[in-house]
Amino acid sequence: MNTQTSKLPIPPHFNPTKVGEVWRVLYQDIAATAETWAKQQNIPPASLDKTRVCLLLIDVQNTFCIPGFELFVGGQSGTAAVDDNLRLCEFIYHNLGKITTIIPTLDTHTAMQIFHPIFWVNANGEHPTPAATNITPADIDNGIWKVNPAVANSVTNGDYELLEKQAYHYVNQLSQEGKYPLIVWPYHSILGGIGHALVSSVEEAIFFHCIARQSQTQFELKGENALTENYSILRPEVLFGFDQSPLAQKNTKLIKQLLEYDVVIIGGQAKSHCVAWTIEDLLTEIKQVDATLANKVYLLEDCTSPVVVPGVVDYTEQADVSFARFAEAGMHIIKSTEVIPLGDTPR
The missing domain is CATH 3.40.50.850 (Isochorismatase-like)
Structure with missing residues (x-):
């Protein structure tokens, strides 16, 4: 015991x-x-x-x-x-x-995920700078960033249209649900x-x-x-x-x-x-x-x-607010x- x-x-x-x-x-x-x-x-x-x-x-x-x-x-x-x-x-x-x-x-x-640089390109074929780039629905609408066509082969069996729809839906859902925007992280x-x-x-x-x-x-x-x-x-x-x-x-x-x-x-x-x-989700389940x-x-x-x-x-304040809640x-x-x-x- x-x-x-x-x-x-x-x-x-x-x-x-x-x-x-x-x-x-x-x-x-x-x-x-x-x-x-x-x-x-x-x-x-x-x-x-x-x-x-x-x-x-x-x-x-x-x-x-x-x-x-x-x-x-x-x-x-x-x-x-x-x-x-x-x-x-x-x-x-x-x-x-x-x-x-x-x-x-x-x-x-793995490398080819929606939050890694290789997943996105701009008009010049350049990838976003990790840790310094957020991607919003407006960014996609305005052509600032688009899904890299080359990753469709690995992620959606070559179906680029499907990949674009999923990616836009995902970024849009984050915005609608009030979550952090999609952050491009370093690998x-x-x-x-x-x-x-x-x-x-x-x-x-x-x-x-x-x-x-x-x-x-x-x-x-x-x-x-x-x-x-x-x-x-x-x-x-x-x-x-x-x-x-x-x-x-x-x-x-x-x-x-x-x-x-x-x-x-x-x-x-x-x-x-x-x-x-994790704590937020646990609290939701508890309630x-x-x-x-x-x-x-x-x-x-x-x-x-x-x-x-x-x-x-600096996310210190956000973290402290969450813990107070x-x-x-x-x-x-x-x-x-x-x-x-x-x-x-x-x-």
């Missing part, structure tokens, strides 16, 4: 100076260490937990969290994601005996690449938890659909195509799981985008079932940071150093 009220010590293998680096996790060594550690600290298998606690980690991947990678979340400090992940690793180790399941999400992309989280992988120190902590608590890590992928963004792990930005046929689907299985846990703790990157979108379920959600405010591009854009709905905004009140309430 997860009855521990005090924090566990951090295992000696954890090296806080390596959180901002990429390196290979020595699985066999860590597994042996984790089993020994569980015995020394009297950490029971997660299957015995009466209070079931889920730690949902949003996109804690190299592409967002390692300096020099494509979409490093530097925040206002310039080192935000690294600092966040240091605290996150310590949180996992300190609360090892309380966390039942860890669910990391993985932003997962990132490319499936099979180093950027797609979890941050090494976090991966090590997650694997350590998996072995110590004998609880399989549950990886959740998002973002593979070529014709929609997927900030939230729970649903893509747009569900239906121009002809109202299904374009993508909600992650109904995960939604059901999260609603069934006794406690859901959320951290990751970026606070202003994928984290906020449809029982608004008081928001009280079981805890947001690790010091393990997440907003997108900030100095001199270009989540708190008003009953969710708890906490720091990773706080003791989470987990009693042994039966499910």
